[in-house]
Amino acid sequence: MSFYKTPLKFLVIFFLFSGGIFKAIAQAPQNIQQVISKIDTLHSRMPGEKLYLQLDKPYYAVGDTIWFKGYILNPLLNYSPLSGRLYVELLNDSNKIVKRIALAAGLGITWGDIELAPGEIKEGAYTIRAYTNWMRNFGQESFFYQSFYVANPASQNWLVDANASLVPIDNKVKMNIKLSNMQNSAIASKELQLKLLNGNHIIYKGAAQTTADGALNVDFLLPANAAIKHLALVAQDKINIKQSVTIPVNVSRAKDADIQFMPESGDMVAGIPSHIGFKAIGEDGKGIDISGVITGNTSGKEILSFQSLYKGVGIIDLLPAAGETYTARVKLPDGENKEVPLPVVKSSGTVLRIRNPADKDTIAVSVFITDDIVKKNMPLYLIGQSRDVVCFAATIPAGVPTVSVRVAKSLFPTGIAHFTLLNANNMPVNERLIFINHNDNLKIDIKTGQQSYGPRDSIPVKIIVRDISGQPIIGSFSAAVTDDGQVKKNKATNSSILTHFLLTDDLKGFVEAPGYYFTEDKDAWQALDALLLTQGWIGYDWKNISTLPKPLFEPELSNRVKGSVTTLFNKPMDHADVVLISTGKFRFVRDTSTNLQGQFIFDKLPAVDSTTFVLEAHKGKSGKAINAGISLDEVSPPDTRNLSLPVVAPWYINSSDTVLNYVRSSSDYFKELQMAQYGHVLKEVVVKAQAEIKGSDNLNGAGNADQVIGEDEVKDAGKMSLYDLILKKVEGYTVSFLPKSQDRNFFLRDKKVRFVFDGVDLTRFYEPITGQTDEYYYYIKQYLDNFTDEDIKGIEVLYSAKYIASYINRNIADNDELLALDATGQRGSDNAFLEITTRSGNGPFMTKANGVYVYKPMPTTLPANFYRPRYLNKDIGRKFADLRSTIDWEPNIITNKSGEASFTFFAADKPTTYTIVLEGSDLNGAIGYQVKQVTIAGK
Secondary structure, three states: OOOOOOOOOOOOOOOOOOOEEEOOOOOOOOOHHHHHHHHHHHHHHHHEEEEEEEEOOOEEOOOOOOEEEEOOOOOOOOOOOOOOOOEEEOOOOOOEEEEEEEEEOEEEEEEEEEEOOOOOOOEEEEEEEEEHHHHHOOOOOHHHEEEEEEEEEOOEEEEEEEEEEEOOOOEEEEEEEEEEOOOOOOOOOOOOEEEEEEEEEEEEEEEEOOOOOOEEEEEEOOOOOOOOOHHEEEEEEOOOOOOEEEEOEEEEEEOEEEEEEHHHHEHHHHHHOOOEEEEEOOOOEEOOOOOOEEEEEOOOOOOEEEEEEEOOEEEEEOOOOOOOOOOEEEEEOOOOOEEEEEEEEEEEEEEEEEEOOOOOEEEEEEEOOOOHHHHHOOOEEEEEOOEEEEEEEEEOOOOOOOEEEEEEEHHHHEEEEEEEEEOOOOOOEEEEEEEEEOOOOOEEEEOOOOOOEEOOEEEEEEEEEEEOOOOOOOOEEEEEEEOOOOOOOOOOOOOOHHHHHHHHHHHHOOOOOOOHHHOOOHHHHHHHHHHHOOOOOOOOOOHHHHHOOOOOOOOOOOOEEEEEEEEOOEEEOOOEEEEEEEEOOOOOOOEEOOOOOOEEEEEEEEOOOOOEEEEEEEEEOOOOOOEEEEEEOOOOOOOOOOOOOOOOOOOOOOOOOOHHHHHHHHHHHHHHHHHHOOOOOOOOOOOOOOOOOOOOOOOOOOOOOOEEEEEEHHHHHHEEHHHHHHHOOOOOOEEEEEOOOOEEEEEOOOOEEEEEOOOOEEEOOOOOOOOOHHHHHHHHHHHHHHHHHEEEEEEEEEOHHHHHHHHHHOOOOOOOOOHHHHHOOOOOOOOOEEEEEEEEOOHHHHHOOOEEEOOOOOEEEOOOOOOOOOOOOOOOOOOOOOOOEEEEEEEEOOOOOOOOEEEEOOOOOOOOOEEEEEEEEEEEEEEEEEEEEEEEEOO
């Protein structure tokens, strides 16, 4: 099946180079035709997907909600037909997933929200990661990422002005700090305990006291092997130890600045002019401005000087000499110097040179070939691609040393064009990225009727969308309206749907302030070229052109349940009848049969936010479940351990007034929001009845326990292993070290825990083998990890003497530890028991019920409604203050055949300005982004 079609508007133009002159030919040479055919076959088998989320604002607070709209497009910027399900995750600064949701998508769009609920979310840096199952075939670098900081004014009420400098001679850091409270009053004469942390390791302790104006000066030696991004100073109130502040140590060591010089198309070749991009990155992953000179090591003379253009990127031009080596003497922002060797000059090779002036409608392409390669009398092939389409192809005949040609930019769409020079074996020898800009994005006009409104006024917004020729566009758009007094956005450099789909989504690594490259700044176009000289391309490995790999992950067109049925000997069971029964609010029954491989699938299931499925396997006419194993194919989250995410500074460090206004207002606003929506909030009264677990082997009788975790409570816990379920739900349960031992064990308050599955005491089967540390812990944990909440009916906790007596007195092995007497002369009283009832009823050694599988899929999250107050009479309802930071969120704006749409929102209370950010797509190759401001005047 082919998912991909080459659009007619991007036609491949074939050229034959000859003696530096080219001519168009009607039929491409056979070899280059084969290359193009393989590229098209790869993209047909492995069509790409691109994803962008518009978020309502760039930072949040505990209690707030993240509102987002997702656009799932293919490389041509049409909607992707592959994916009907989107996964969105919230990762903390330890790369742990703290929230994960799945959303249904249709025609390439979806929207949703993530609540940052108190108790679930702590203050800190977070990252949104979003992807489809199909995108996993292209690696995690193809996912969408957005990092931000979540503030919690309830736990952090110190503000910090801080700057740090490094004294290189003795490797000493000097930090000048000033502490104040949320009202900007100095934290005066405060005695503090100081700790310097390298990650979680304390490497320095001390004490200090602030001055009358809250100032604090701290000096310390910088540990030689400490990573700067993990280094932080913690200042803690000596009396009120709950009050502390963590201050990142932002210094840069010259020796650790990452400075790279990258020749155009890959190599410096002697005697061929070299266009070299460079990039300088500090230890925090951000670009640093540098300057310097290039010297020849043989002559010792300075050849040229250089200066970075933007965020550490820049370009130099050099004619490398044979046998010479070059060094860059770099001056860093703090005045330190660093020497960086340039790449080795090669005596043989090819160079692909491209000049792409912004004001020309053609690009100049040149290929330089050294004599030794010319003498091999082998042709070369030049391929130009964009959006996974070959837009240009040319053959360089054997024996030609230099060719030059001007290529029309009109052959390429707006975005990154990727040129590759291939040898006769169709392997790349040079690659070059350039940017083509036809300025043909959607033209969006946002009108608000008038420029100024009053507090709580109704504000109408009209949207008009046209293409470059002025024709109206039907499309899907989303709009965020935010208060400029609380939400700070750098409109010139922030990311958008344009920067993402046209630039950053095709590049490896982090691109800082991508919006700058789309501005009218005099250096922006040259800086963009420098960026593309130094930033890797996200694309296929050329080896895949010949091998044509098979996708490892299937596209999810809809909600589905897919799995297999096997015999007791783990052989596929073909033609078995499988019945799926939905429980809960939305009930339905489906049936199907397994194929020859024992596989089954239930597709196009309703998108519901919570349900549980019971699957039964039958064979023949009996209608009874058979002795068979049912297993399901689930989409588990990709690994997060090796993610390298941008460093996000805490909100309270060198805060702007805008951020402070947001944090100060946020906690009050969430209380006011509850009043506005519900009038008042009642304290929840929970009445608990002791659950009874059907099929329990509890020796005291089902339900007779100190704590009972029933089937409903297990279901509500969410998808997790039995190990995590017990850790979350069993009161007083911990994993800690045994006294006077390095071994971990399981405790219920002061008693060691024994795990009983369906009446089978797992501890009785334990026999030490290696004697290594934590051997018993890992023996138990492997069983707890092997079960999931879906395998469990319930857990009964037995702690008190009346409940554990039956377990102690039953027939147990002579060597069992329960026979030992404790200090009071009682047998086994230092043990507690967890009686775990599984669905299979077969104890700890068989997790799946025979022919029956209870499956709780990851729910499809339904989007919440954004709260929009309506002030029909502005003098009514002023019992609460309207302190919204996100004034309005409109995720589903659809323009009509005239290219128009409209919505209305009500202003909040404070005089300020609002920013309306509108983004979207026609889902047919064009995208758009527009910003509009409206003033809210005082009364």
